[in-house]
Amino acid sequence: MAETRRGRPTMNDVAAEAGVALKTVSRVVNEEPGVNSATAERVRRAIEHLGYRRNDGARVLRRGRTASIGLVIEDVADPFYSGLSRAVEDVALHNGSLVFTGSSGEDPLRERELVLAFCARRVDGLVIVPAGSDHGYLAPELTAGIQAVFVDRPAGAGLNVDTVICDNVGGARSGVAHLIAHGHRRIGFLGDDATIFTAKERLRGYRQALTAASIPYDPSLVAMGTPDQPRVTADITRLLTLDDPPTALFTGNGQTTVTTLRALTTLDPRRATKATTPRDTNTTPGTRDSSTTSGTRGTNTAGGTRDASAAPNLAIVGFDDFELADLLTPAITVVAQDPINLGRTAAELLFRRLTGSAGPAERIQLPTRIIPRGSGELPPPR
Amino acid sequence: MAETRRGRPTMNDVAAEAGVALKTVSRVVNEEPGVNSATAERVRRAIEHLGYRRNDGARVLRRGRTASIGLVIEDVADPFYSGLSRAVEDVALHNGSLVFTGSSGEDPLRERELVLAFCARRVDGLVIVPAGSDHGYLAPELTAGIQAVFVDRPAGAGLNVDTVICDNVGGARSGVAHLIAHGHRRIGFLGDDATIFTAKERLRGYRQALTAASIPYDPSLVAMGTPDQPRVTADITRLLTLDDPPTALFTGNGQTTVTTLRALTTLDPRRATKATTPRDTNTTPGTRDSSTTSGTRGTNTAGGTRDASAAPNLAIVGFDDFELADLLTPAITVVAQDPINLGRTAAELLFRRLTGSAGPAERIQLPTRIIPRGSGELPPPR
DNA sequence: ATGAAAGCGCTAACAC
DNA sequence: GTGTTAGCGCTTTCAT
Numbered sequence: 068m069a070e071t072r073r074g075r076p077t078m079n080d081v082a083a084e085a086g087v088a089l090k091t092v093s094r095v096v097n098e099e100p101g102v103n104s105a106t107a108e109r110v111r112r113a114i115e116h117l118g119y120r121r122n123d124g125a126r127v128l129r130r131g132r133t134a135s136i137g138l139v140i141e142d143v144a145d146p147f148y149s150g151l152s153r154a155v156e157d158v159a160l161h162n163g164s165l166v167f168t169g170s171s172g173e174d175p176l177r178e179r180e181l182v183l184a185f186c187a188r189r190v191d192g193l194v195i196v197p198a199g200s201d202h203g204y205l206a207p208e209l210t211a212g213i214q215a216v217f218v219d220r221p222a223g224a225g226l227n228v229d230t231v232i233c234d235n236v237g238g239a240r241s242g243v244a245h246l247i248a249h250g251h252r253r254i255g256f257l258g259d260d261a262t263i264f265t266a267k268e269r270l271r272g273y274r275q276a277l278t279a280a281s282i283p284y285d286p287s288l289v290a291m292g293t294p295d296q297p298r299v300t301a302d303i304t305r306l307l308t309l310d311d312p313p314t315a316l317f318t319g320n321g322q323t324t325v326t327t328l329r330a331l332t333t334l335d336p337r338r339a340t341k342a343t344t345p346r347d348t349n350t351t352p353g354t355r356d357s358s359t360t361s362g363t364r365g366t367n368t369a370g371g372t373r374d375a376s377a378a379p380n381l382a383i384v385g386f387d388d389f390e391l392a393d394l395l396t397p398a399i400t401v402v403a404q405d406p407i408n409l410g411r412t413a414a415e416l417l418f419r420r421l422t423g424s425a426g427p428a429e430r431i432q433l434p435t436r437i438i439p440r441g442s443g444e445l446p447p448p449r
Numbered sequence: 450m451a452e453t454r455r456g457r458p459t460m461n462d463v464a465a466e467a468g469v470a471l472k473t474v475s476r477v478v479n480e481e482p483g484v485n486s487a488t489a490e491r492v493r494r495a496i497e498h499l500g501y502r503r504n505d506g507a508r509v510l511r512r513g514r515t516a517s518i519g520l521v522i523e524d525v526a527d528p529f530y531s532g533l534s535r536a537v538e539d540v541a542l543h544n545g546s547l548v549f550t551g552s553s554g555e556d557p558l559r560e561r562e563l564v565l566a567f568c569a570r571r572v573d574g575l576v577i578v579p580a581g582s583d584h585g586y587l588a589p590e591l592t593a594g595i596q597a598v599f600v601d602r603p604a605g606a607g608l609n610v611d612t613v614i615c616d617n618v619g620g621a622r623s624g625v626a627h628l629i630a631h632g633h634r635r636i637g638f639l640g641d642d643a644t645i646f647t648a649k650e651r652l653r654g655y656r657q658a659l660t661a662a663s664i665p666y667d668p669s670l671v672a673m674g675t676p677d678q679p680r681v682t683a684d685i686t687r688l689l690t691l692d693d694p695p696t697a698l699f700t701g702n703g704q705t706t707v708t709t710l711r712a713l714t715t716l717d718p719r720r721a722t723k724a725t726t727p728r729d730t731n732t733t734p735g736t737r738d739s740s741t742t743s744g745t746r747g748t749n750t751a752g753g754t755r756d757a758s759a760a761p762n763l764a765i766v767g768f769d770d771f772e773l774a775d776l777l778t779p780a781i782t783v784v785a786q787d788p789i790n791l792g793r794t795a796a797e798l799l800f801r802r803l804t805g806s807a808g809p810a811e812r813i814q815l816p817t818r819i820i821p822r823g824s825g826e827l828p829p830p831r
Numbered sequence: 832a833t834g835a836a837a838g839c840g841c842t843a844a845c846a847c
Numbered sequence: 848g849t850g851t852t853a854g855c856g857c858t859t860t861c862a863t
Contacts, residue, residue, distance in 0.1 A: 124515065143535045
């Protein structure tokens with residue numbers, strides 16, 4: 068409380084106040100043994116009185132280890148990555164470490180900036196969901212002893228680091244095989260941007276499933292790009308107006324699945340009445356308040372009602388589970404991966420490295436599992 | 450690359466390599482003016498050659514400011530807080546600052562640990578969603594010059610800090626008034642744990658709306674607690690089996706809304722057929738794969754079909770918007786607050802403080818808006 | 832334009 | 848048990 072000097076009190080201030088040497092204060096603060104309990108008590112009183120708190124920055128400078136790690140993901144606001152984040156956080160806390168978090172927003176430059184900023188802060192290690200494919204900038208940091216684990220996507224060529232990913236190929240294959248098992252032969256693939264590793268892998272799985280069922284690959288059934296609404300809606304429109312349109316859709320990630328569902332709702336004249344107020348529209352309270360949407364409940368029979376020319380009775384399987392998938396009508400069948408497991412596994416591997424585990428870089432692949440809920444079990448028309 | 454000494458190269462190493470003094474290296478690294486361009490080039494080559502990277506920890510120790518902030522929220526994995534996080538992150542990056550993130554998990558002790566750990570790292574400022582109500586531990590830190598902004602919930606008594614919250618009372622009031630305007634007089638309130646500030650405020654709003662409509666307050670219509678499925682299901686069952694059951698429900702936060710919807714689906718025998726595979730159940734791929742759920746689509750008419758004794762045709766308005774609210778049947782009417790705006794406002798206020806803005810603690814209240822989508826416009830039965 | 836010396840707050844290594 | 852000294856890697860101040 069009582070401070071005469073500018074700034075926070077230091078160990079020196081405490082030492083002066085308690086009438087002991089600096090080192091004794093250090094011993095008390097760090098609970099080292101071998102301090103007379105009376106002396107210790109005097110020091111503790113001085114600490115209390117001055118409101119002293121150890122400066123971990125200085126400590127770190129002296130000791131080498133910062134007890135902090137850096138986490139670079141694509142976007143914390145995405146439920147997939149926020150689950151992963153939480154898992155990393157928990158493991159870090161468990162290991163007495165703090166975590167710097169940063170979202171790259173799928174921008175390789177921002178990824179690089181964040182990683183290097185974390186390295187400049189001398190984090191002990193990094194958990195990275197890479198946006199870019201060139202990680203040469205990391206090499207000197209690794210040489211210098213900073214540990215890194217890549218999650219969800221592998222590092223760019225030439226970098227030999229631990230990696231934790233899910234079985235993208237196998238997951239997509241099983242999801243598409245599921246649709247085939249239910250009688251579909253024209254299956255659309257809506258994927259994330261083709262530059263993204265997971266998107267490419269899942270497309271591979273899609274093709275493998277087709278091959279296994281002796282269904283020829285038709286590139287006109289494939290649409291890839293960022294999962295923004297206009298693009299997805301346009302692509303779906305294109306697919307549905309093909310001469311031989313798909314009877315089922317496989318969507319390549321969570322965002323794309325949701326965007327697809329919204330597109331289908333828009334395209335279906337009967338369903339369209341339901342979602343009158345799109346998200347993010349500015350609605351003045353009390354204005355369109357009661358009129359437009361009331362009474363619509365029960366007017367749509369929810370399934371099997373889409374106008375064939377616009378949004379036919381499509382079967383859907385999505386990669387990634389998402390909240391409320393089970394409450395939609397029909398409920399959405401998904402190929403689920405476990406973001407928490409992904410994050411936990413990566414973080415645990417990182418801390419194992421930090422506590423001395425040597426050996427070559429590991430590549431851990433986590434399984435996916437299919438969760439049938441209804442949308443993926445719909446048969447093709449006729 | 451070429452390192453003989455242990456650890457990373459320092460400015461000293463660079464200086465030796467370039468044949469200049471330490472200070473000259475510092476000048477080059479920090480792009481200070483007044484260095485001969487030839488000398489600077491030599492230094493730069495040495496930096497490149499040695500793979501030198503400035504140690505920001507040491508820099509910070511000398512300069513005072515750490516260019517980092519701490520963010521303590523309830524749970525990054527919750528979409529509300531992950532949106533808020535992203536906004537804080539973006540503002541921080543914009544201000545050249547890194548952010549330590551930590552989830553308190555609604556545990557006051559963990560909140561305290563995190564905050565103090567951040568303070569020990571000498572973050573410049575803090576953005577806190579408080580879990581506890583006693584923030585006495587923060588006082589010395591504030592005195593020492595660490596800035597703090599509280600978001601979503603105010604600080605405990607006695608702490609005079611900047612606060613950014615949404616209009617919980619007004620939002621709840623307007624949501625409940627909306628239901629009343631649609632003819633409801635028996636309205637259940639399902640809130641978060643009663644110890645949580647926002648839960649209490651929203652209950653107040655609920656009561657205000659009732660009072661304004663001269664509807665007596667009936668405590669048996671109110672249920673508060675953590676939004677776990679068993680508790681919510683039990684409470685809803687209790688509400689629906691009252692002699693005079695509610696015809697509408699107001700749910701007090703996003704999690705509760707979702708849990709409520711899931712409970713209603715379970716309670717409704719007709720809807721129950723739909724969500725056969727609950728989330729988080731371990732389904733072995735290929736086992737229950739195709740049998741249980743196929744063909745259910747179209748069997749439920751989605752709205753207006755609940756068994757009156759279990760889950761009648763309830764109107765619902767929820768506090769907090771959530772992804773897919775618009776795609777449910779019926780789509781869910783919500784009182785939306787804007788987590789991104791909340792985070793951005795708080796972070797901007799923090800950085801304004803950090804750049805010298807003085808003045809008394811501010812208390813900023815952000816508006817909510819009602820988004821009618823269908824579920825809140827259903828009339829009471831008869 | 833360049834450099835030498837001091838010191839940020841702490842811990843490690845060694846006295847006493 | 849306690850204290851002294853050095854120095855982590857950098858910036859600051861003041862010389863040259």
